[in-house]
Amino acid sequence: MYIASFRFSMIQLHINDFCFRSFGYNPAVRFPGYTLQELANDNPSLASKLGSSISERSANFSKLLNDANKFDEIVCQKIQRAMNELRRYTLTETERLLEGNKVVTMDFVKNAESAETSSSIDSNRPGSTSPN
Incomplete structure (x- = not known):
């Protein structure tokens, strides 16, 4: 650490x-x-x-x-x-077809546990439209 x-x-x-x-x-x-x-x-x-x-x-x-x-x-x-x-995201490889060619891209995907945490944090913000 x-x-x-x-x-x-x-x-x-x-x-x-x-x-x-x-x-x-x-x-x-x-x-x-x-x-x-x-x-x-x-x-x-x-x-x-x-x-x-x-x-x-x-x-x-x-x-x-x-x-x-x-x-x-x-x-x-x-x-x-x-x-x-x-830290809330993981870098993952994503394969896509682009005009018939396979293209590999790296995308940031939100972690499942951080998605729950951020939605609860967002619901506490003023002006939030979250149902919580």
């Missing part, structure tokens, strides 16, 4: 790094102790966009750190939600 959770956390870190890079930020910006000088060394273009004076850059840098922390939390929540949702 420890190895699986360690592996998941490493995957999550790589996904977080990818998300930060895709928005043009250095992934190190989310770690404590990251300084404005390090940002200037890593990404001079972004550092120059924070302001023209040192005091303006410092104020905007603290806002950048807060935004990075919020972004990191959002990404973590989305990853965990997706991983938990995938």
Whole structure:
């Protein structure tokens, strides 16, 4: 169990790094102790966009750190939600005929026990049309 959770956390870190890079930020910006000088060394273009004076850059840098922390939390929540949702499904091979040719596809099929659980959870949500 420890190895699986360690592996998941490493995957999550790589996904977080990818998300930060895709928005043009250095992934190190989310770690404590990251300084404005390090940002200037890593990404001079972004550092120059924070302001023209040192005091303006410092104020905007603290806002950048807060935004990075919020972004990191959002990404973590989305990853965990997706991983938990995938546990309710099993990847199965499905054979189909397409224009006379046999085609094998991989589909996510909802597990029977999780279908019961999710229907009871869905019935408790506001606005649910479930008969329960």
